[in-house]
Structures are given as C-alpha cells and as structure tokens.
Amino acid sequence: MHDQTVIQPILLKYGAQMDQKFCGCPFTPMLDDRRYGRMKQVRATGLQLFREENIPLQVREQEPVARYNEIIGGLTAHWEGQDKPYPQVVAQMDSPHREIREAAWRSVQQARRSIKDEVARIMDELVQLRHQIALNAGFDNYRDDVFCEKNREYTVADCYSFHQAVERYVIPAWDRLAKQLQQSLGIDSYHPWVTTPCTLSKPPFSTVEELMDGVETMLRCTAPDFGDKFAHMRAHGLLDLESRNGKAPGRFCDFFGYSKNTFVFANFSPSFFALIALIHKMGHAVNGYLQIRDEYEWTDLRAEVAELYSHGMELLCLDKLGEFYHDESSLKAAQREELHRSLNMLIGPLSGDIFQHWMYTHPSHTSAERDAKYFEIIQRFGGHPVDYRGLEEEASIGWIDSIHFIAFACAACLG
Ligand SMILES: [Zn+2]
Structure with a gap:
C-alpha cells in the first residue's frame, strides 16, 4: 500500500520529468537510432501522453488488480473430498482418463462461479478507470490510448484483418484436429473436457x-x-x-x-x-x-x-x-500435439485480443453483456468445434481466471 500510494505517484511524476529532460536535451538526436531509437520513441510517447491528473487514477488502478491477485492466489477447488489449490485441479484436465477430466472441469467451473461476482465488479471498476485515463489523455477510448502508449507498429485495422484471417484459415484446421481427437477417443460429443487430454503415453526422456x-x-x-x-x-x-x-x-x-x-x-x-x-x-x-x-x-x-x-x-x-520419438506413429502423435499447441497459442490470445477491443470500446457494457460477448467470441474461435449445449453459463465466464484482462490490459499473451 505504501508503494502504491506514496512511491508510485512520485515515480510517475519524476519519470515524466526525466522524459522531458531527455527529449529536450541537445545531445539526444545524436544517439544512434539502431541502438537507442526505441528508447527515444518510448520516452517521446511517454511525454506526449503524460497527464498529471492521471497519476491518482493510475494509482487507484493498482488496488483492484491487487485484490484480484489475492482472490486468484487463494482460490481452491474441490477435489477428492478436499479443497485443493486451483491450479492443481486445472492440471487434472490434461489427464488421459475421461472421467477425471470431466470431474476436474466441473470442479474448476464451480470454483470460478464462487468468485465470479467479485471479479466482475473488479473488471467493471477497471474498465471505468481506464476509460477515464484515456479521456484525460485525449483519446476516445482506452484501446486507442494503449495502442499509442505501447508504440505499436501495427494498426487496429491490422488486428481485425488478422482476426478474420485466423477465422478463415486456422479454424478449419482446428476443427479437423478436434475431429481427429474425437475419433481417436471414440466419443460422440466433443465436450469442453474432451479438448485437453495429452495423447502421448510415454515421456520422451528419463534424465x-x-x-x-x-x-x-x-x-x-x-x-x-x-x-x-x-x-x-x-x-x-x-x-x-x-x-x-x-x-x-x-x-x-x-x-x-x-x-x-x-x-x-x-x-x-x-x-x-x-x-x-x-x-x-x-x-x-x-x-x-x-x-x-x-x-x-x-x-x-x-x-x-x-x-x-x-x-x-x-x-x-x-x-x-x-x-x-523413434517410431512413425509416436512421432506423428507428437507432431500433432505440438501443432495443436501452436494453434491453441494463436487462437487463445487472439480471442482475448478481440474481447479486450470490445470491452474498452464499449465502456458502458454490463457484466451480463460482457459474458455474452466472451461466449460469442470463443464459439467463433477456440470453442468452434466444442459442444457447449447446457454449459453456456460456464463457458461465458471462462475469462475470469485470466490475469491478462485484469493486470496487463491490452497486452499480447506472454507465453
Ligand atoms: Zn516464451
């Protein structure tokens, strides 16, 4: 609390003065662009976006983030008659046994539901704070503010065309992988707990x-x-x-x-x-x-x-x-597993990107609208081949355990 309320405001203020000094210095233009170009750009943008009235808002932004970290850090899920740390139960969703995966999935949903209202309030608070920060800095919304602040070399339009390209070219491959997995497991319905098993039975090394x-x-x-x-x-x-x-x-x-x-x-x-x-x-x-x-x-x-x-x-x-993986069939299985992972790493963060574009350009949305939007997005992307019938509510609150939406707003996924 001392750091947040006393130290951070001082750091932000003097950081801005340092940017000002750096940008006004006659020697700055002489710095080699190849080595210092990025630093020059970051400091110039920092100076351009700095608003004294945003300091207390940026300090206030840390408080709900800290509250969220506490909630997630202490979250437990029911497992085999006991309360276990949440990540331990999430890990059970990779089990090769279907009953274990389903039980883990249901336990994880129950844990998420128990914190849903509180996390939704935190998200509401953060969206409002961030929207005000953006207005103060002269932007229409927080998304545009962040694009400038992060010195991105691509545009909002590039993001949308990337989303469309993935939907058109990657999702069909994602659906085919799902079909293959469904066939190899010999099941009729592709439920959410079917999507994550590791199909490789033997570890590839021992030491x-x-x-x-x-x-x-x-x-x-x-x-x-x-x-x-x-x-x-x-x-x-x-x-x-x-x-x-x-x-x-x-x-x-x-x-x-x-x-x-x-x-x-x-x-x-x-x-x-x-x-x-x-x-x-x-x-x-x-x-x-x-x-x-x-x-x-x-x-x-x-x-x-x-x-x-x-x-x-x-x-x-x-x-x-x-x-x-020495024999042909285990090599193919390993390659398929890696392909599945690569596509997942592309589709997951991208869905999060779309979700955040929407949240910050619709700052007056309600909690129910946010959940509905999230569900719509996952059905378009990662959840496209998944059967969510009867599980709509669970699927729509899937965003609440992702720290990215709370703490690193509008950042790409750090894998
Ligand atoms: Zn990495």
Whole structure:
C-alpha cells in the first residue's frame, strides 16, 4: 500500500520529468537510432501522453488488480473430498482418463462461479478507470490510448484483418484436429473436457542429460549455430533445468548484460511438455545472443515480438522430434500435439485480443453483456468445434481466471 500510494505517484511524476529532460536535451538526436531509437520513441510517447491528473487514477488502478491477485492466489477447488489449490485441479484436465477430466472441469467451473461476482465488479471498476485515463489523455477510448502508449507498429485495422484471417484459415484446421481427437477417443460429443487430454503415453526422456543431448542434436540439425549456442550454455552452467529440493518454482530465460550470455532456468521432469518448453526457451536464448551480437537494444524486448522467436523455434524443430520419438506413429502423435499447441497459442490470445477491443470500446457494457460477448467470441474461435449445449453459463465466464484482462490490459499473451 505504501508503494502504491506514496512511491508510485512520485515515480510517475519524476519519470515524466526525466522524459522531458531527455527529449529536450541537445545531445539526444545524436544517439544512434539502431541502438537507442526505441528508447527515444518510448520516452517521446511517454511525454506526449503524460497527464498529471492521471497519476491518482493510475494509482487507484493498482488496488483492484491487487485484490484480484489475492482472490486468484487463494482460490481452491474441490477435489477428492478436499479443497485443493486451483491450479492443481486445472492440471487434472490434461489427464488421459475421461472421467477425471470431466470431474476436474466441473470442479474448476464451480470454483470460478464462487468468485465470479467479485471479479466482475473488479473488471467493471477497471474498465471505468481506464476509460477515464484515456479521456484525460485525449483519446476516445482506452484501446486507442494503449495502442499509442505501447508504440505499436501495427494498426487496429491490422488486428481485425488478422482476426478474420485466423477465422478463415486456422479454424478449419482446428476443427479437423478436434475431429481427429474425437475419433481417436471414440466419443460422440466433443465436450469442453474432451479438448485437453495429452495423447502421448510415454515421456520422451528419463534424465535431463538425455533431454539436453537430444535437444542439442535437434538444434544443430536446424542450424549449426543454434547447436553451438546450446553447447556453449551447457558447458558454462547456463542451463539450470533439473528440479531439485528447495529450488524456486517456475521457468524463464534471462540475459546477462555484463558477460553477454543468456541463461535458462526451469524445473523439468520427464514429459513432452518439458521437451517443448526447453526448445521454446532456446528460441528466446538464441534471439538474446543474436541481439547481443548485433548490439541491438536487447533489454527492451517487446512482448509481441519476444514470443515470435520462441514459438518460431518450436516450429523449426517440429520435423526433428524423431530424435525423441523413434517410431512413425509416436512421432506423428507428437507432431500433432505440438501443432495443436501452436494453434491453441494463436487462437487463445487472439480471442482475448478481440474481447479486450470490445470491452474498452464499449465502456458502458454490463457484466451480463460482457459474458455474452466472451461466449460469442470463443464459439467463433477456440470453442468452434466444442459442444457447449447446457454449459453456456460456464463457458461465458471462462475469462475470469485470466490475469491478462485484469493486470496487463491490452497486452499480447506472454507465453
Ligand atoms: Zn516464451
């Protein structure tokens, strides 16, 4: 609270003064655009959008976000007669057993319903606050404000044409994958709890050494330089992958400015997911090395672009999964799983994008209208092949456990 009410307003005020000083400095235009262009642009936009009267509103915006984090952090779901942490029950939706998946799905819905009204009030409050911030800065709505603030190199119209392209070209493939999964499971109806099972029965490796050997070969076959980077990281202790007692949870890729290295941290246990996650992180790592080499401003990665390299690396390695899956049928199953994941990563965040365009350009919407809009969007995209009959209410509140809508408004998904 002290940080939010005392420190942040001071930081915002002096941040704006710093932008002003920087933009007015006679030496600023002399800075090399290749290295400092982005920084110059970010500071100029910051100065252009700064409004003293928005400071208290930006401070107030933090309060409902903190409240939301508390609600989600403490959320539990009923599982096997006990209250379990919500993410643990969500993870059960990947189970190969249909009854477990359905029970988990229903338990997750019940947990969501228990917080729905409170989260809806938080969202209402945030939409109003953000709309006022945008009006103060001279925009018609918060969406347009954010487009300017984030220095996007694409337009609102580009977003809409991208949505349409995905609907036209990607959703038919998404439907075909659903049909295939439905057939392989031998079921009549494609319910929401059918959509997530992992169809790969065996983990692709048993030790982290095995994982690293295989991934190094895959990267080297993709580009010798990628293999060299991996070997360098491995030899210099820059890959901390194994889970062990007392190790912090999570996974990330970081950049070390002084030693000009990248570092990958994870807690991997043998699974298809761990294999893909390492390839994903190597996409970030290789990109980091290339930026260091070219002396770009690598500390200021844009969220939208950052994930391009990681997901790109996953797809570049798609035809090399035979390194782990030796027979033809398991290789095909692994490739299909990865394709499913890639399409999901495209469709999910995109639906969230459409949802946010709508929310912030219709700031006086009601909670019921918001849920109805969300349901309409998922039926157009990710939920297109799904049978929601009798489950409409559950499906329409699916947005409430996504932190992106609350805390990182209008940001692309950070996978
Ligand atoms: Zn990533």
